[in-house]
Amino acid sequence: MSQSAIQSQSVGVKRIAAANARARYMKRAFPFYLMIFPGVLLFVIFRYLPMFGVFIAFKDYTPFRGVWKSEWIGFQNFVRLFSEQDFLLLLKNTLYLNLLDTFIGFPFPILLALLLNEVRIKYFKNTMQTILYAPHFLSWVVIVGITVLFMRSQDGGLNVLLDALGYARIDFMTNPDYFRPLWLFHNIWQGAGWGAIIYLAAIASIDPALYEAATVDGASRLRQIWHITLPSLKTIIVIMFILRLGSFIDVGFEHIFLLQNPLNLQVSDVFETYVYRIGLVQGDFSYSTAVGLFKSVVGLVMIVAANTIAKRLGEEGVY
Amino acid sequence: MKLLKVVTLLLLSLSLVVGCSAGNSGGNATTENTSTNTEAAPTEQAANNEKKIPITIAVKYWNGAKWAEDHPTIQYLNKKFNIDLKLQIINGGEYGEKFKVIAASGDLPDVYSIGGSDFLNWQSEGAFVDLMPLLPNYPNLNKAYPADHEAVKMLNPSDKIFGLTNISWIVRDTVQIRQDWLDNLGITLPTADEFTIDKFYEIAKAFATQDPDKNGVNGDTIGFTGSLPQIRNAFGIANEWMEKDGKLIPRQTQVEEYKAYLAFMKKAYDEGVLDRDFVLRKGNEVEDMMKGNKLGVFNYHNGYHLLQGDIKKNNPNLNPVVAPMAPPIGPKGDRGNNAYVNGLDKVVINAKADADKIDRILQIFDWWVTDEGTSVMKNGIEGIHYKKNAEGKYEVTDKWESGFPRFLNSSLFTRPGTDFIIFAWSTEEDIQRHNAYTELAKQYPWTNDAGGLEFYSNTYKDKWANLNTKFEEAVLQIIVGKQPIEYIEQASKDWMANGGEQIIKEINEAANK
Structure with missing residues (x-):
């Protein structure tokens, strides 16, 4: 009896101690919780609650009946998507563009950051940086508009010049062969300067002592980049790469849609533009949602896979 | 004191999130002031319409000045038919999408225009008032929209008419x-x-x-x-x-x-x-x-x-x-x-409207197709949007562009024909040009x-x-x-x-x- 009494007493003491610790912790941490509260609320309201909307992918949604009363149709929309005549074409175009962007476009910001880091004249460096990231603030409408103005066949500046110099005009905008390079060039031109900022910040945090030691050892600039800067950037590069893979099946609607025309459709048609043409224009919300859900699932799989591989290789990963 | 601080902080953070979504609810107050247009508003019809009925109409907005809630034409209609007219003005390009959202929320206006595909789908849901038995009571409307007209029959079951439609150009371009x-x-x-x-x-x-x-x-x-x-x-x-x-x-x-x-x-x-x-x-x-x-x-x-x-x-x-x-x-x-296929876009009355409301709405349309009604709906109100000058000819006032009186006539409903672009002040030459053009274009229809x-x-x-x-x-x-x-x-x-x-x-x- 006495033993159990002691036991229960000690449990009680432990409980009280634990409760006190929790209360102290809450008191200390409460302001921080309060600070993240708006952020959490924002995520719940604008990110998590709308997720419930995906169930219309499994319904035959008609606006007059509303979300709840529309009929359940199971996986019919997904069957339709996978059996679509163009499904493979869409998948191929999407993956092709993403491969280009990931393996050719992705290194550009890193390269740019390394170059900018080597510039010693501060004025020049700051000016260059501003000029390089300015395109990020231009919308695709403007960028594509300018491109069309310069490159179209009839009266585009470039073609008028070609014509005046006695060369044949080139159908940059309608020849499917030019679509992918043009798209990639736009992406790099618009995004590289902006993307370099994060790498520049990481470079700034590298211990200067490392460079000093390397200089003493007689390492050249290139050697320093190779043995100090790049290894220090490894973690952030891996994280950026994993995040990039998460949007592997996304190519962004606006840019593609603006560059698209009936003559380059076989290389430019991707899920986004397809959904726009078939889903939204015809008012088929359920089908559009189904395609969106499919893309999200693929994105999730890519992120989890990339993260797992990164961890296996001894990197930190994103979670 | 501390509690007060916490609550205030909480509320503040809440208002941050909610604040952005609540921007659209303002400005519902009706204006009682109708003193600006006493001149032209006849009252004989209002005598039969004893009860004031609120009517909402959804209308596409394409261009021109946007109507205020106390637009002279709205005041005119309110007074003439003893209604309280509210317009839901939706940008034309977004109409299809926005309207589906409104429909999903179950808050459809009393009168709205709808495209062919939805018109057909929603019929079976009982969304619209059947006008077939009602039209004979409205002689002008009945004459303008005979039940056996191709465009009126279009997309309707054989024994029902679920909506009025625009019967306009046969060939326009x-x-x-x-x-x-x-x-x-x-x-x-x-x-x-x-x-x-x-x-x-x-x-x-x-x-x-x-x-x-x-x-x-x-x-x-x-x-x-x-x-x-x-x-x-x-x-x-x-x-x-x-x-x-x-x-x-x-x-x-x-x-x-x-x-x-x-x-x-x-x-x-x-x-x-x-x-x-x-x-x-x-x-x-x-x-x-x-x-x-x-x-x-x-x-x-x-x-x-x-x-x-x-x-x-x-x-x-x-x-x-x-x-x-x-x-x-x-x-x-x-x-x-x-050639155009007339009758694909319909103007419908919400089936939720009661008999009085349906009657009042049809009264408006019945008046709208008359010369008098069409004149008000496209030229505007005499003395405000246009006036007679010293030579006895009509001319527009400075309110014509800023008031945009033809808004409903060009965006919601118009009587059959192509005279919606002929105005009280159009010159004889203009009218002849318009008629000659219409004849030329429709001479070679490719249907x-x-x-x-x-x-x-x-x-x-x-x-x-x-x-x-x-x-x-x-x-x-x-x-x-x-x-x-x-x-x-x-x-x-x-x-x-x-x-x-x-x-x-x-x-x-x-x-x-």
């Missing part, structure tokens, strides 16, 4: 030529009988290669660009569907006609007569080319006299003359302007024989957009020389195999029902 350009090149304007497709080509080629705008540079003007359905029509290609041997066939099956048409277009492209960027021209760009004095042959509507003014504004030294033409004659004598039937085919709904994209892609590839002309056979076969055959079957079944 035709081929138009810059006559002053022809004069500059010493070419005489062809008469309707002389205007063959070869003549068309000759003129377009002259525009493309010579110097019709007299700026000293040869070839900086464009012959013709895309979006000229009259060329396709000249080669006998259907305006989507045509009847042949008692069966409806789509244009995608007319391989032989397409071959002739594509040969013509390919030659035009190769010789630089067809705009090299015709695939890229979007939206307003073609109109900008006309206004910028770059394009001499185009497909345009009745407002060509305004186009002349716009060209003149950009090029003050010119005296542009735009001549509407009959469509060109094809090798087999075919010619035509694309879609299956107009409206496509909404009955499920395969059409699922597959048409994609099939059509594929077929058009092939057509364009042939024109720019990426594929030989024979490729159209393959495109037509693919079209049939991937769903076209089923669509033809379903459309023909719907036609025979």
